[in-house]
Amino acid sequence: MVNKIFVGLIGYGTVGSGTVETLIDNQTTIFEKTGVELVVKTVCDLRIDELKSDEYVKRIPVHTKNVDDVINDPEISIIVELIGGYEPARTFIIRALEAGKHVVTANKALMAVHGPDLYKAAQKTGTVIGFEGSVGGGIPIIRVMKEDMAGNNIESFKGIMNGTANYILTEMEEKGTDFDTVLKDAQQLGYAEADPTFDIEGIDTAHKAAVLASIAFSTLVPFEKIYTEGISSIKPVDIEFAKKLNCRIKLLAIAKKHEDDIEVRVHPTIIPNSEMLAQVSGVFNAIEVQCDKLDKTLHYGRGAGAEPTGSAVVGDIIAIARDIKSGGSKRVPVLGFNKEYTYYYPVRDINDIESSYYLRFSAVDETGSFGTIASVLGKHGISISQAIQTSAHNPGNTVPLVLMTHKVEGRNVTKAVEELGKLDVIQDETVVIRVEGLE
């Protein structure tokens, strides 16, 4: 009977410390729930000398800078990788799996870009790789899709999957401040990193969307095929117009399964306040899932942070510990389905994806402007569902004109906006934001 399982940790940063704190603080609870004593035996970190005074690190018996001390330790059965980035994380995980260790990681960038290598290594060696913490931080969603929703065809999901971006959009809305100011404040408060590119440009969200879409749609999803647009160009004026429409602007990952392909995209999106997703504010995240039988669900919580993400990592460790203790193996496939991990469902090009649109033009305030714009849109098959024009009458100068469209393919909008850009009636660049849930 297995009563003690040894865990080795590679990378003692934010999530690493949250994981260790959870395992140590809640040791009794975890024992009560699993019947197994989970012991963090070894911590490996290049900064281990600086970390030695940390009260939790002190309670871990073995400290090392050498990853071999973790990977080659026959007593360790679960290795937790929390160094982040592509390399050497990828190599370490593959070596660990090949050494017969189970692996837990929260590394979304790695899973999104090199996931298939890791899935195949786990499949070949009969080991488990858990990565619940890589999507939605602490929010239970990966196991939910792989287990609770296993009787369903998952048709689509929409998610707010980056706390920094959602915090910035919430602050811009509540305070009426512009993007740069809010970003600077967020950096000072520690809600945004010094280099915030991955968060604000949607790359982090796209990593998570790639991982989640793989599980949702039972396919590999090549990360580079995900259309990704960030929030750095969102202006207070657009947030104000959204308000007039009883809507909010959120950075969403949207993924849908069609008959012959899937769509996966990340971009600022206007959604009605009546949607639960619109109510997700600040650093919180949420993922809405649509299944054929279960219908709509929403899963909300902290998408980042030491302890919430640590909790997801510990959930994976516990799942593996229960597998070991129960004597079962390969209970749930790594992506939740039993196909060879070589199968790529086609990803629809962003130009072929239908959406409703919000278009804000800087239009010259003169008779006929609206007609000119509407006729160019019409020529490209774009029909208008609603127009908002500010009341100011300001002949000869530009006024913002907002047009909401019915559903149309992306390429039509691109072409129409390009053509309109050449006309004198339009000044400045036209703002294009996709809309979900209004029709």
Place this chain on the structure above:
Amino acid sequence: MVNKIFVGLIGYGTVGSGTVETLIDNQTTIFEKTGVELVVKTVCDLRIDELKSDEYVKRIPVHTKNVDDVINDPEISIIVELIGGYEPARTFIIRALEAGKHVVTANKALMAVHGPDLYKAAQKTGTVIGFEGSVGGGIPIIRVMKEDMAGNNIESFKGIMNGTANYILTEMEEKGTDFDTVLKDAQQLGYAEADPTFDIEGIDTAHKAAVLASIAFSTLVPFEKIYTEGISSIKPVDIEFAKKLNCRIKLLAIAKKHEDDIEVRVHPTIIPNSEMLAQVSGVFNAIEVQCDKLDKTLHYGRGAGAEPTGSAVVGDIIAIARDIKSGGSKRVPVLGFNKEYTYYYPVRDINDIESSYYLRFSAVDETGSFGTIASVLGKHGISISQAIQTSAHNPGNTVPLVLMTHKVEGRNVTKAVEELGKLDVIQDETVVIRVEGLE
């Protein structure tokens, strides 16, 4: 290698048909996810003769009215009980477990009241009893608590767990209609049963709270100790006052773990609109959970219905099928923790539970009324955080006076209201509604 698992179904009602539809419609998907063919071999229902023309029933090989044909069939390894109620459901499940069958049920009344008998039977026989569908319909919450949150101490949860009650409150709020009218409409639309007692009086919610609190707090919870108050006495005027406070009235199950005891209670509750729970409208359900590490999460979806609940039942069937296929056994304890199922954490009496309150008095409109009321409240240790008096000045007649209190024990409110009821300054009965999340 197990490639085919036979399922027997007892009770082909709403959830039974949703379960069979899910298993049959999504057979290919389920096979892809489990590597196992799940075959519904036998359906047992007293109305089997009437059901024979049902297109799904036609596809089940064995039809019977005799439960022995399911329980004694050596080929069947998973039995699904969906007849509801206490008996004969309890006897059937215990017989099935004793016959070495795994059992899946969505029977919340049974689990709440006779759960311990079933848990013990499952523990003794080394079988699994799954009951994800018994709480929150299709919303993944039981497995989430038992697995994803296993590294946490769950501190509390609050839930909207009855779709009928939430639909009625939502309609009352949106249409300004009174309870009886909305209930009648709901019955005509099929959202409320002919005898709606369990739903509107909070009993169904209390059943679910008992089951969920057992898992959340690692204890058995005696159902009869749960304070339960329904929504039938909620008046449009109270919904209007709640609106003025930027709040809504919801029927909540509230459960909290304290150092020496737990509290579990079901009652109409005033919550601020800024809470995600306040945004849950119509027949939808949601459960908010507070963990020590994961922090706050919310789990939202359909709390009832054939296919959503069927999806939860199928999720449990799949989990058992994966256990069987992987060769593991007793992977996760029935309530998620490994204690003897004889342990009852004390349940705090409703009179000892602290809460903020909304008190609506029918006060005689005369100088000194407010002072009289405030001084009686003060005598009982109740301090007022906010007062709303309608503007109408109507000397000698009664006007509604709403007082919001700071946190105070239930017994103090009961005593104060009783004492005030004897005074001339108060006409009619005083309305008492608990408040969460305002301070």
